[in-house]
Amino acid sequence: MVQEQALVSALKSETNKEEAFRDLVSQYKERLYWHIRNMVLDHDDADDVLQNTFIKVFRNIESFKGDSKLYTWMYRIATNEAITFMNKRAKRNNITIEEVKERAIDNLESDVYFEGGAIELNLQRAIATLPEKQQLIFNMKYFEDHTYEELSEILEISVGGLKSSYHIAVKKITAYLKSNETF
Amino acid sequence: MKEKKHNTGLNVPDGYFDNFEDRMMLKVMEESLPKSNGFKVPKGYFEQFNVAPEFKSEPTPQPAVISIFRKKTLLYVSGVAASLLLFISLINTKDDNLSMDSLSADTVEAYINDGVADIDTYDVMALLNEEDLENISLSSEIVSEENLEAYLIENLDETSLLIE
Numbered sequence: 001m002v003q004e005q006a007l008v009s010a011l012k013s014e015t016n017k018e019e020a021f022r023d024l025v026s027q028y029k030e031r032l033y034w035h036i037r038n039m040v041l042d043h044d045d046a047d048d049v050l051q052n053t054f055i056k057v058f059r060n061i062e063s064f065k066g067d068s069k070l071y072t073w074m075y076r077i078a079t080n081e082a083i084t085f086m087n088k089r090a091k092r093n094n095i096t097i098e099e100v101k102e103r104a105i106d107n108l109e110s111d112v113y114f115e116g117g118a119i120e121l122n123l124q125r126a127i128a129t130l131p132e133k134q135q136l137i138f139n140m141k142y143f144e145d146h147t148y149e150e151l152s153e154i155l156e157i158s159v160g161g162l163k164s165s166y167h168i169a170v171k172k173i174t175a176y177l178k179s180n181e182t183f
Numbered sequence: 184m185k186e187k188k189h190n191t192g193l194n195v196p197d198g199y200f201d202n203f204e205d206r207m208m209l210k211v212m213e214e215s216l217p218k219s220n221g222f223k224v225p226k227g228y229f230e231q232f233n234v235a236p237e238f239k240s241e242p243t244p245q246p247a248v249i250s251i252f253r254k255k256t257l258l259y260v261s262g263v264a265a266s267l268l269l270f271i272s273l274i275n276t277k278d279d280n281l282s283m284d285s286l287s288a289d290t291v292e293a294y295i296n297d298g299v300a301d302i303d304t305y306d307v308m309a310l311l312n313e314e315d316l317e318n319i320s321l322s323s324e325i326v327s328e329e330n331l332e333a334y335l336i337e338n339l340d341e342t343s344l345l346i347e
Contacts, residue, residue, distance in 0.1 A: 018208065025207045030200055037193055047199075054207050055214055108192075116192020124191075143189050 039082040041104040126176035138169040
């Protein structure tokens with residue numbers, strides 16, 4: 001926590017801002033990347049969103065009051081950036097955000113940066129059937145290994161509510177996979 | 184970064200995270216640059232923008248057409264054609280008045296000596312009958328003694344005489 005406060009102070013200072021920012025990027029690049037990638041699925045899209053996320057952090061660090069943890073704040077920015085990215089794509093192509101996700105899954109089959117097989121592909125299709133919030137909770141718990149407490153801070157949902165949502169999400173996914181005979 | 188319990192199958196290009204900080208710093212520097220170049224145009228400039236009248240109706244310049252039959256070329260061609268016609272007419276000209284009798288002996292001799300007429304002695308002999316040959320041998324006017332002597336002096340060398 002002391003370390004985080006020192007980093008935030010450095011990010012807000014004029015003299016050490018760039019060096020502190022480099023440290024921040026170094027510490028969080030991978031975690032934030034996988035959080036974004038699980039949402040947008042395509043590597044190049046994830047790269048764009050990740051860069052936009054860090055730019056937003058750099059620009060808005062002055063507005064960070066320290067009410068929450070820095071990483072919690074950054075996760076929120078990353079989540080919002082990914083959702084905004086998909087919404088913009090949906091609008092540009094005149095389709096729904098669900099269709100954007102479906103297309104992204106279809107593209108995975110020929111994606112050189114996807115090494116999964118039919119099971120992993122079907123799991124993505126199953127996740128895409130969930131409501132947006134449940135998708136986020138499932139990805140962050142199942143793939144990103146966050147604790148319920150961390151999720152509660154980031155998503156501002158009670159631990160009880162998260163457990164319930166995650167449980168429902170797992171059941172739905174299992175049912176989908178069984179019906180598609182890949183589980 | 185600790186190993187994940189579950190794998191999505193998603194992957195990243197090799198070395199993607201290695202230089203991410205540098206790319207990010209460049210992006211931050213880009214972001215700090217002014218977003219505008221500061222140029223402005225007068226209000227309504229593009230609505231009123233028109234092409235100047237002197238350029239409006241100017242026809243598209245056409246490439247110059249060069250005739251194959253230019254005056255100068257025609258003159259050359261007709262000159263060559265006239266020369267050819269003259270040459271052919273000269274070759275085909277037949278003078279009916281020409282005969283062997285009208286030619287002097289000197290002319291024929293010069294003609295033969297110049298090698299224009301490649302006439303062999305045997306060919307000449309074939310044209311003459313016995314009577315003609317007798318007349319030639321009996322006639323002293325054709326080759327005089329003086330002529331014969333001059334001929335021998337000019338054409339016979341000492342070696343030939345010795346062989347004889």
